[in-house]
Amino acid sequence: MNASEKLFEARALSAFYGRVHALKPTTVWVGEGEFVTVLGPNGAGKSTMLRAMTRLTPATGRVYFRGRDITGLATHERAREGVIMVQEGRGLFGQMSVRENLILGAYTMTGSDTAEQRLESVFALFPRLKERYEQVAASLSGGEQQMLAIGRALMARPKLLMLDEPSLGLAPRVASEILETLGRLNGEGLGILLVEQKAPQALKLAKRVYVLSLGAVVAELPAAEIKSHHELSRYYLH
Ligand SMILES: Nc1ncnc2c1ncn2[C@@H]1O[C@H](COP(=O)(O)OP(=O)(O)OP(=O)(O)O)[C@@H](O)[C@H]1O
Ligand SMILES: [Mg+2]
Structure with missing residues (x-):
């Protein structure tokens, strides 16, 4: 995929809390109209990554929207471009x-x-x-x-909707209803970057998946391939 087909890209995005390197230089992108899911255990840096992308947390690295460098834009300016996050909580x-x-x-x-x-x-x-x-x-x-x-x-x-564990604490039926709605919005062309810890349904909706662990991307693969990946499927599909 060339740069013009990428809706959003973060390159070498890195964030610290004091001396804790919560997000190690990470490159993650979402294509036009793509549904991307980010998985990873507690403390992996998922929320930090989204917060760094929207500049709610200070970070180094560069951020691009439709090929344009928006690194210098504040949170509300990124929002005006169409990059919107639904925060955890x-x-x-x-x-x-x-x-x-x-x-x-x-x-x-x-x-x-x-x-x-x-x-x-x-x-x-x-x-x-x-x-x-x-x-x-x-x-x-x-x-x-x-x-x-x-x-x-x-x-x-928004052009890109980022969501941080929207199903957290919800009854399975309600969580499922919400994820279904995200699928519908994506069907209408909205780019989605969804963080979930463990959600087979989030993988069914996704086209591509990133797995985060200890502040770094440890896997990037088409969602359909999770099934044939022994360790990932055991952990994330059950
Ligand atoms: N405000 C903060 N100050 C200091 N350390 C923080 C802060 N926020 C997060 N951390 C640390 O950074 C690391 C990544 O946290 P983050 O919240 O990004 O993980 P996460 O993948 O979203 O986890 P969870 O699944 O529990 O939401 C953790 O070790 C966490 O303790
Ligand atoms: Mg989190």
């Missing part, structure tokens, strides 16, 4: 309503459509949010909060 405003949380997601609005139009498309994707739109975020169930966090990210009309 969801980062919602608990005392604000579903609607207010969603509207805040449109703060980078550029395009020609209105916030109301964007709200309607989020509600079409997650009808449960529509039923609860005046309710405060803190009173939602875990699954509904995750839907709201994703809905808020979608309000910015």
Whole structure:
């Protein structure tokens, strides 16, 4: 794949917490409309990698969006380009309503459509949010909060959606519903970089997979090949 077909690329991205080298120089990319899953055990550096990509954590290395060097852009400027992250723990405003949380997601609005139009498309994707739109975020169930966090990210009309363990702590059925929705969004052309610890379903959706361990990429392969990789399939498919 040549550079122009890459939606997003981080080259030699590296991050420290004090003296802890949490992310060793790492090169990771997502193609246009591609679904990429990042796997790895606790403490492998998955969240650090996403945070470094969106510059929520200081990092060295370079970051490209559609072939353009965006290393110098701050988090909100990267968001305006279309690089949006749904953080672990969801980062919602608990005392604000579903609607207010969603509207805040449109703060980078550029395009020609209105916030109301964007709200309607989020509600079409997650009808449960529509039923609860005046309710405060803190009173939602875990699954509904995750839907709201994703809905808020979608309000910015991302080109690349990064998600940090969206299924964490959710009942399997709800987690599955959320992952299915990600598959649907990817089907509409949205690039997705999904971090999950252990999720056979996340591998079914993915085209390509990175495996992180101790702050470094230890494997990169087409998702379909995980099955024939003895160690990886034993660990990640059961
Ligand atoms: N704010 C911080 N200060 C110091 N060390 C940190 C900080 N955040 C993470 N670390 C350390 O960096 C390493 C990578 O952490 P990170 O959260 O990126 O891993 P992870 O793969 O997302 O793990 P998990 O699956 O548990 O979410 C770990 O050793 C962690 O203890
Ligand atoms: Mg994490």
